[in-house]
Amino acid sequence: MTIIRNHDQPQAGYKNLPAGKACGHTTHIDTLLQSNPNLWRGVDMAGQGCHGHSTGFPPLDNILPGRGWPHKGLMEIITPHWGMGELQLLIPLMRSIVEQGQWILWISPPYLLYAPALIQAGINTDQVLLVKLDTSCKDALWSMEKALQTENCGLVLAWQNWLPNKVLRRLQLAADVGNTLGVLFKHHDSEHSPSLMRLKIGDSLPSEGQFNESEVTLIKARGNFRPLTARVNFYQQT
Amino acid sequence: MEDPDSAAQLPLPSLPDNSTARVIRLHPRGGAKSLGNAATTTKDAGSDHCRSDQQTTNRQTASKRNCLWYALYFPQLGELNKPQQEKYLHELAGLVQSVSSTVSFHPLTLICEIRSSLKYFAGIDVIHNKLKRQLGTQLSAWGLANDFLYAASPTVTASLLLARSGRNTLVYQKENLRSALGKLPTEVLDLDKEQRRRLYNMGVRHLSDIWRLPGDGLRKRFGSNFVNQLNKALGKVPEPTRNYLPPPAFATSCELPYELENLDRLLPLADEMLAQLCDFLRRRDLATSHLLFSLSHEKRSSTKIELGLRQASRSQEHLMLLLETRFSNLTIPAPVSAIKVEAKNFDAFSGHSDSLLITGKPATRRYNDSKLSQFIEQLQSRLGEHHVKRVNNLAEHCPEYASQQFNLNALNDAEKNKPVTTEQTASNPRPFWLLQDPVQLTLRKGKLYHRKTISLVSGPERIETYWWSGSNIRRDYYVAREANGSRLWIYREKGVEKNWYLHGFFA
Numbered sequence: 001m002t003i004i005r006n007h008d009q010p011q012a013g014y015k016n017l018p019a020g021k022a023c024g025h026t027t028h029i030d031t032l033l034q035s036n037p038n039l040w041r042g043v044d045m046a047g048q049g050c051h052g053h054s055t056g057f058p059p060l061d062n063i064l065p066g067r068g069w070p071h072k073g074l075m076e077i078i079t080p081h082w083g084m085g086e087l088q089l090l091i092p093l094m095r096s097i098v099e100q101g102q103w104i105l106w107i108s109p110p111y112l113l114y115a116p117a118l119i120q121a122g123i124n125t126d127q128v129l130l131v132k133l134d135t136s137c138k139d140a141l142w143s144m145e146k147a148l149q150t151e152n153c154g155l156v157l158a159w160q161n162w163l164p165n166k167v168l169r170r171l172q173l174a175a176d177v178g179n180t181l182g183v184l185f186k187h188h189d190s191e192h193s194p195s196l197m198r199l200k201i202g203d204s205l206p207s208e209g210q211f212n213e214s215e216v217t218l219i220k221a222r223g224n225f226r227p228l229t230a231r232v233n234f235y236q237q238t
Numbered sequence: 239m240e241d242p243d244s245a246a247q248l249p250l251p252s253l254p255d256n257s258t259a260r261v262i263r264l265h266p267r268g269g270a271k272s273l274g275n276a277a278t279t280t281k282d283a284g285s286d287h288c289r290s291d292q293q294t295t296n297r298q299t300a301s302k303r304n305c306l307w308y309a310l311y312f313p314q315l316g317e318l319n320k321p322q323q324e325k326y327l328h329e330l331a332g333l334v335q336s337v338s339s340t341v342s343f344h345p346l347t348l349i350c351e352i353r354s355s356l357k358y359f360a361g362i363d364v365i366h367n368k369l370k371r372q373l374g375t376q377l378s379a380w381g382l383a384n385d386f387l388y389a390a391s392p393t394v395t396a397s398l399l400l401a402r403s404g405r406n407t408l409v410y411q412k413e414n415l416r417s418a419l420g421k422l423p424t425e426v427l428d429l430d431k432e433q434r435r436r437l438y439n440m441g442v443r444h445l446s447d448i449w450r451l452p453g454d455g456l457r458k459r460f461g462s463n464f465v466n467q468l469n470k471a472l473g474k475v476p477e478p479t480r481n482y483l484p485p486p487a488f489a490t491s492c493e494l495p496y497e498l499e500n501l502d503r504l505l506p507l508a509d510e511m512l513a514q515l516c517d518f519l520r521r522r523d524l525a526t527s528h529l530l531f532s533l534s535h536e537k538r539s540s541t542k543i544e545l546g547l548r549q550a551s552r553s554q555e556h557l558m559l560l561l562e563t564r565f566s567n568l569t570i571p572a573p574v575s576a577i578k579v580e581a582k583n584f585d586a587f588s589g590h591s592d593s594l595l596i597t598g599k600p601a602t603r604r605y606n607d608s609k610l611s612q613f614i615e616q617l618q619s620r621l622g623e624h625h626v627k628r629v630n631n632l633a634e635h636c637p638e639y640a641s642q643q644f645n646l647n648a649l650n651d652a653e654k655n656k657p658v659t660t661e662q663t664a665s666n667p668r669p670f671w672l673l674q675d676p677v678q679l680t681l682r683k684g685k686l687y688h689r690k691t692i693s694l695v696s697g698p699e700r701i702e703t704y705w706w707s708g709s710n711i712r713r714d715y716y717v718a719r720e721a722n723g724s725r726l727w728i729y730r731e732k733g734v735e736k737n738w739y740l741h742g743f744f745a
Contacts, residue, residue: 083743113672134625
């Protein structure tokens with residue numbers, strides 16, 4: 001970015017432009033740069049630009065690059081147990097995906113998916129597809145890869161505890177191809193994972209009165225270079 | 239069989255075996271009156287009228303001039319109900335196809351064109367005997383009387399009427415139709431009760447009585463259908479018929495020159511067979527949603543691969559993709575020696591047309607839908623149908639019955655108990671995860687404990703149901719919070735034991 005500002009001589013194409021307009025052009029480039037999620041500028045902190053998909057939780061938006069969930073790629077959400085609020089985190093995302101007419105595929109969820117909760121969250125059950133828990137790991141990964149490659153699955157949620165980096169990389173590439181967001185739920189963090197983003201939902205702090213905030217740590221995100229933590233109340237409604 | 243060439247001359251109308259049959263060769267009476275509004279009285283004008291008919295429907299009448307319609311009337315089918323009649327007639331039509339390629343359905347009657355078959359079979363007697371034998375065995379197999387009434391004449395309707403009269407008449411020339419039909423009682427016509435009564439009151443007993451009546455008057459009194467029927471019988475108006483088309487069936491097989499162990503090398507062959515299938519489907523304007531591949535092995539029972547489609551298709555690429563997916567996951571017990579493809583069912587093809595104008599969302603969504611259903615089929619063919627489910631909400635008080643999972647193919651059932659709207663869902667919070675079997679919670683130091691200590695957040699919500707069925711459900715549900723931050727859905731039994739259970743995670 002600084003390089004562009006330091007351009008003393010305008011390039012051939014801009015020669016005819018008056019000086020005032022060239023300046024306006026630079027700011028235009030700024031906005032272009034900020035809205036490009038693939039461009040990582042080391043000097044900038046997270047939160048630049050607004051190209052993300054808002055999470056619905058302002059404290060979390062603040063620490064995510066692009067102020068929200070990425071539009072495509074593989075995300076890992078790490079929780080010590082299932083049921084720590086990881087689905088509450090995704091409700092606004094799921095709702096907007098269903099509203100766009102896309103489907104949500106749930107691959108081997110650990111418990112029974114309960115339809116009334118989906119309805120309450122505003123998620124149309126007609127656009128929800130389940131792959132049952134008793135499918136083999138290989139088949140589950142195959143379906144996840146296929147689903148990520150298919151453009152009309154808006155969101156693929158999968159529960160797989162341990163996956164080698166090679167597999168994660170393959171899934172990440174599939175998600176890039178299909179323009180789909182995939183979410184892997186795991187118990188353990190794997191370092192050097194090639195996925196786009198790794199989030200950890202920690203044990204909430206010992207209850208301080210009525211505070212119900214859980215700690216969400218952004219371990220890794222493309223476009224961000226250091227771990228950040230936000231405290232999010234998943235159960236705003238209750 | 240006699241050489242057809244030796245009987246180059248049409249055989250003279252010979253008497254069928256049945257002694258009641260008679261051959262009528264009469265010359266047209268002078269002053270033939272045609273019926274209808276354009277009725278003319280002079281013979282010349284009448285033939286002019288015929289000529290104009292011929293011009294308008296020239297091809298049809300030109301071919302009709304040489305037609306001989308053979309009607310088979312099965313009065314015994316009248317005792318059966320409608321669908322059964324239809325089924326039997328279809329099966330009989332299959333048999334009648336052995337003498338003619340043009341078979342059409344009429345009430346209790348099959349009519350086929352036999353003029354073109356006369357030369358081959360060397361006479362109508364042969365055809366009649368052949369049919370009588372075949373149909374007789376079939377009819378007696380169904381436990382019905384094994385004979386039928388028949389007639390042949392140059393028009394479809396006349397054959398129908400003649401056969402109904404039961405006189406087994408054979409009329410070769412169109413000019414003779416009028417007098418042949420004239421002898422028939424009016425009962426053979428398709429009339430309703432009122433029309434019948436009126437005809438009777440007019441003193442009309444035979445069709446020849448009708449010939450004497452003015453056409454426009456008849457049209458006025460009995461409607462144009464009645465007059466049309468008579469005109470059709472006389473060959474004055476075209477008679478479009480819907481021909482019997484044998485039900486579609488497709489099966490093709492291929493013996494391999496040598497045994498193959500590698501399924502990938504079978505794919506080009508399967509591709510070719512699918513191309514044949516898709517070609518067949520396109521010609522019949524059909525699509526298929528269920529295919530059966532069988533790979534035969536030496537000295538072993540063959541491997542069967544069933545391909546089920548969510549949406550009937552006739553796209554070769556799509557079917558091939560599904561087959562490849564199946565093959566990728568398939569282990570064969572022995573090398574393959576032959577491959578066979580069979581279409582198990584056929585559906586009407588429903589294409590969709592894209593809008594000329596770019597409407598944006600709806601068009602792309604429909605496109606996406608077809609891609610999505612292809613993806614779902616792929617999933618199903620790899621994982622098995624029982625592993626891909628959908629969820630649905632039911633209007634139920636009991637929490638464990640309020641959600642159901644069902645197979646995609648059971649979609650129609652699901653449509654019946656239409657998904658519950660938001661108003662019908664419980665207003666109290668419900669968890670995303672439900673435990674199949676509730677876990678009993680323990681008490682430690684007077685506090686509920688699961689993984690960590692539990693404190694209640696909200697509740698209770700009392701659910702009492704199924705008291706009428708013996709399994710009395712009386713529970714107080716609470717939303718609780720575990721010390722590590724997860725939200726739980728727990729309940730306390732209201733019975734004798736008052737235990738606490740964990741039933742779900744809000745996740």
